[in-house]
Amino acid sequence: MFRKRYVILGAWVACFLVGYFTWKIFHTGTLFLGKQAEDGTLEDLDFTVYVGDYLITPQDIEWEYNFYLKQLNAAPSAEGGTGQAKAPEKPVFELYNKIMADLIERKLLYQFIASDQKFNINEPSRFTHCLEQWTSTVREQGDLFGHEKTRNQLKSMLCEKDILHQYLKERIAGQIVLMEPEMKEYYLTHKSEFHEPTRVRIRQIVLASEAEAKKARARVNIHNFESIAREVSISPEAKEGGLLGPFAKSDMPSVFEVAFEMTPGEIQGILKSTYGFHIIMLDRKYPKADLSFEAAKGRIQEILKKKRQDEEYKKWVEMALNTIPIKSSRAL
Template sequence: MFRKRYVILGAWIGCFLVGYFTWKIFHTGTFFLGKQTQDASLEDLDFTVYVGDYLITHQDIEWEYNFYLKQLNAAPSQEGGSGEAQPPQKPIFELYNKIMADLIERKLLYQFIASDQQFNINEPSRFMHCLEQWTSTVQGQGDLFAHEKTRNQLKNMLCEKDILDQYMKERIAGNIKLTEPELKEYYQSHKSEFHEPARVTIRQIVLASESEAKKVRARVNTSNFESIARELSISPEAKEGGRLGPFAKSDMPSVFDVAFEMAPGEIQGILKSTYGFHIIMLERKFPKADLGFEAAKGRIQDILRKKREDEEYKKWVEMALNTIPIKSSRAL
């Protein structure tokens, strides 16, 4: 999904309203000037915003607002004869503001990348994924998209987000290069963050009923545990003799926490879970250990790449703000 976090729009100071208007939306999520959010009413939502040549009305934001609410709440369609969703009596203004900020940002960046000669936004193949997603959504939720206008609104939203995601991957994230020295430098300054938690390897036998589990528990021991697991266990790892791990405590359901208190070769059970009745044997314990650079390298790359992507994304937004004007009907 297209990422919209870490956006700083307060740097742009332009025409008579844009600077403060943009900063207020993206830094505070608040649009209602002169009022606290809890005191705002539907009348406060009546405004228009020009993002370059594109006009955003409160009806556009209202549609996306209601669309998200219906997805989250699985509520029945509230669309009227006009094909436009009606807002609830008590709007969730925080959600409304976030959707508005997202829409302004989306229109801003979509227009900006249209001028990038190295990214052909008119290439038909770029729209294949979003059109497939659009078709699937319309077919799966036909009651929400009975009108052509709402279908077009959905198509525009999905395709704009998908195109921006492609641009981010190709033109921004795709140009990020990390060097070995900077990876090592990060490792040395954050060494304490890279460690492997305590882990264990176990074998388990899972039975469908408690009565079966009691019979097996009475005859199982360290020498026959693996063969009985292969023969009787209903869990997927039965073919491996019931072997699981190594895993950390947080990796598995709490029923396995007892393994971290056991000694190698010890057998515990009967333990009940949603999967059945477990008998477990501890095979091996692995203590907490610090990771060397090579073992931590992949994680460091993920951390630094994410950080660099966020930095480059902010630069992208700032360039767009310096290129495309934003004007609002809402006076300061």
């Protein structure tokens, strides 16, 4: 349930606001609320925007704004349960701006997609995922969707975002081809970025109580560590003799950082974590090393593909802006 809730929250930050800033510059020359947004009032938000044939009203923005705050308030806290954060007494104008930006961009791109004959937006299977997400969200958070209008607003938002994601994957990201010379050139000019940090491989014994850990610690040594791990450890890697890694410092909880100061064969414990009580033995230490092109190739592909996607996305927004008119009651 929490994962589904985070998917919805993540959708708000996933859409980069290129369309908003492009529209702002070409159609108004200013921010919607200006630099004094912190001094604004609700009256500053009382204007409408036509994106092609679709009218965005203050009520549309207010609904998405309130929905976002309720989702944020319902998200689980680090200590468990829900955060139950107090709702802001005054409108958060920066958030209003971002929500309006997302809404304008979403309506703009969704209408543009509908005109692409190579992408059949009317194919029923394209809406399977978003409708499943919509159904589960309404079921889990029924108190937020007591009215048909709010349910329809949620459905539109989720399905539009999902269709945009599909289009990006198929018609933009799917068209990107990276050539070997391009990747090699990037590797040579950014070689210092591609290295493997110091890593360690350990064996560990994890027990549920400190008393059990003390008994195991009294028995264990470099020669029998593996067999005792198989015998008493409750961790998943017990069947492998407690073998864990290799991993870098940033890959694991801080309780394992002591391993980077140990020598092979050295045993440390008892160390407490949220998983139990640990006894660890350093098996091997791997020094920092530069990555070859082949080893770095996967990471280079991710970097270059993301860069190309951003470039193509901006072109896509510009094409949509040149195709679909946007008019605001605030336009200068």
